[in-house]
Amino acid sequence: MPGGESSAVRCFAKVRSSLPSEANQSDIKISGERLTAAIGGVESTYSFDGVYGPDVKTRTLFKEKCEPLLHRVVEGTNVSIVALGITGSGKSYLMNGRNEEPGIAPCMINGLFQVIERMQNKEFFVTVQYLEVMDDSLVDLLNPHTGQLKVRPSPQGGVQIQGLSALVVQDASQLLQYYEQGTRARKMGTTGARAHREKATSIFMLNIEQREPGRSNVGLTSCLTLVDLAGIECSTCNALVTCITALGQGSKTVPYRDSKLSILLQQTFGGNCLTSVFALLSPCGNDNSKTFSLSQPLRQIKHSVAININDTDKIVSNLREQISTLREKVAGDVSNKEDVIALQELVQELQLAKQQTWEERQKLSLKYEQERKTNLANQGILEWVMDSKLRDQQQIQEKINHLQKEKQQLSEEFSKKRTQVMELKEQLQKHIADFSRITESDKVSDSERKSRVDAIHKLKERLKEASDNQKALKLSLQNVVERLRSERTESSSKVVATKGSLSMEWLIEAEERQRMESENSAMVADELERMKLEIEHEKADIKLKIVDGKTYSAHEYAELEMKITELQHEKPVTSLEIQTLKQEKAKLQEAVEEMHRQHTVELEKQQMQHFQTFRNYRETFDKQKLAIEQRYRQLLDDSIQDAVFLSSRNNELVAENDALRLEVATLKDAMSRKVE
The missing domain is CATH 3.40.850.10 (Kinesin motor domain)
Known part of the structure; x- marks a missing residue:
């Protein structure tokens, strides 16, 4: 510069x-x-x-x-x-x-x-803004509204953030x-x-x-x-x-x-x-x-x-002149879009500049304060803190949606694989039954018997491979279900934590108490000022009466002295009572704040302990349930395989028994011939 x-x-x-x-x-x-x-x-x-x-x-x-x-x-x-x-x-x-x-x-x-307090010859106007910038997104930390924050050029130079609360x-x-x-x-x-x-x-x-007292147009900023x-x-x-x-x-x-x-x-x-x-x-x-x-x-x-010189009136005057000049230019040539856009921007800058007076910003601050209280009350202490909370919830919801799709896909694959396993089991049982039936009829050759046995063994291998794939899909599906449950639990815990917040009620009550104290202090100050004015008027009336020749008797003097004495004695007592009340108030306020702090800490600890205990019980239950399901499936698979094996072995024994019977019958025939 x-x-x-x-x-x-x-x-x-x-x-x-x-x-x-x-x-x-x-x-x-x-x-x-x-x-x-x-x-x-x-x-x-x-x-x-x-x-x-x-x-x-x-x-x-x-x-x-x-x-x-x-x-x-x-x-x-x-x-x-x-x-x-x-x-x-x-x-x-x-x-x-x-x-x-x-x-x-x-x-x-x-x-x-x-x-500032040491500079008695100046009037000061202080406003605060607090924002957070993350990944090119802006968050109003003082007033958690859902409106968009935009960075715009400032009429005073530099930039300003449109939509950001200034308190x-x-x-x-x-x-x-x-x-x-x-x-x-x-x-x-x-x-x-x-x-x-x-x-x-x-x-x-x-x-x-x-600015200097009495001057409203020019100052420092x-x-x-x-x-x-x-x-x-x-x-x-x-x-x-x-x-x-x-x-x-x-x-x-x-x-x-x-x-x-x-x-x-x-x-x-x-x-x-x-x-x-x-x-x-x-x-x-x-x-x-x-x-x-x-x-x-x-x-x-x-x-x-x-x-920095704060000359708002001059800025507003200059902007109005620029708008007037550009408006005449646009009226002569409406087709020039650049001039139209420039005119719109100047009008917006003028509106912003007119809002820079102390009075206008005081009104805006009151509006922001009301919005802020409403937002705090509506959203709760954990939801109002910043709009990035919404982004986190959206991210969690996206994760849940992704896991649901993954779960659906794995469920379909698992269903197909289970159908395939059942079909292979049915084919295996059919092959075994056909082999048993053909063997009992004694019309099968050795080569055909061998080919059928090989086919049964191949089906067993395919069934084992399909069963292993089914188990792997089941484990993947269980893993996805566990992750989905975890995300839902986390999301639910956040929602629960943001509702019914005692801390929010405490903040609102504290702000209300502060507002009432401020109003009462202002009321007392106004009353004292009014009393001072009345006393000054009465003093002036008394002086005028004395100038006019008014005289007071000894009895009137005595009554006045007695009243003055009573008031002088009442004053220190009243001051002491006020001081005692202030000390009691300060002690009570400290005690209440300490109790609230301890209660808040203890409540948070209990909530965390209860939540952790629930999570531990839930994890233990899920682990036991998973172990029981796995054991049940393992036993079921083992029993099916045992049944298949026993059925096959039974057929083999039946075939061997039939062969032995045939051999015995043949030996009997041979011996009977020799005897004859």
Whole structure:
């Protein structure tokens, strides 16, 4: 941006602590702002704007590298903080932190409002947006609506997301609540949470506008963007990596439009913004090769940073002039489609620009808040977290449909094979019966008997081969049925878990209590202001009466002094009662929240235990059932084979018996002849 200060992207390295599985594997050496690591067996040195070891706390990073940026934000400068690294390097931990050690995001939120509170001579208007980008799809993490989110050019420059909720925030606690809800949405939005976060990038945007009291048309505006980038080894980040590399090399052509992620981060990398990147590193150097290769061109990116003037009225006036000019042109030549499309786009930009006033956005925020409550109540805590949940359910349904088709195909093949086995058994029984009948008639030759015996043996071999194929198909079918049952169980468990959520009721009640407290506080403040005005009026009336010569008797003075004394004694008692009630309220609130937390944890444990117990019983039952069925089929097959064998053996014995009888009869005839 012409006339702006030149600022390079700053890149800081942060080595996370070793995991138990990584013990004695750390090969990273830190020396000042340089870092040495073994990549592919070769030691390489990399330079950063700051290097922090595993022992450095997040609070230190915030104090040294992030807190100074807060003053630039309220001065009208855009600021971005990006967590970059491979999956498992600690990006989300750095941004979110824990209760005992808050991350960069909570620290920035609290610090921002502390700076704002110190600027008494300015009016501020803060809005928040929170979205997730995954595979070029956008998800509104604060308001889980089903509408489509579109990336469009902004009348003020840059881009904006049409359909993304922008909620007005009044203080740090409200903003922290929104951030925690959106972050929880990311964690609970999918069954494979780790696989999901590998591919997903979260972008938390705070738009800060300010103006002098009494002026509504011109002021300053800025954006604080906190980015938890997806694992850079994932394909999701390929387009962004290409853009960063091109910017680091000074290329004039940067392919931002290759992905929505690179479009949304165009301001962060290459735009009017002070950008700080935290490169999160694993203790093992080899794991960080992509992080190292990307961090070096990052430091070569130069930005032209300027203060942002918020002049909505001027923008609206310019757009109206452009629309008027283009409308006259289109009226003279309707066939020019490009002018018609340009006119439509300008009208949309004008509508968006008119919605940028504080009053209009306050109305929109109230609308979003109502929609948000409705969506939370309708969908439940596990369904509202993000629309990617729907994609996961669709994927599961597709798996179920695929398994059903596979099951149907295997069932048809198994049915055909079973029919074939039955036919072979019938043929075998028929051949054996024919052989027995022919043998009993004594009209069969040895060659024919041998051929029939060979045919029977071949049929037995074919029957055995068909039976083995049938068993293999049966095992495959059982495997598919088990997978199908598992997918259906998983899908059902998700549906059950998202309904009747006590956590959802708790959130709604908490928000309602907060709203009532806010309304009551406002009502008390209004009443105090009204009382002050009445007192001032009465004081003025008394002074006027004194000026007019009004005098008070000793008795009236005594009564007034007695009333004043009573009020003076009542005031500390009332203040003490109010203070006591506040302390009791705080203790009760803490106790209720702790009980709710313990109840939630215990309930989740019980649900998991019950579900696991059911799964164990079901698995045991299915295994026993399968074993019994297999044993039954085996016994049935063995009995059939035994029956066939015994039948064949019986026929052979009958034939041998007949032959012996014939031989005995022949011997008897021969002996009778000799006797004669």
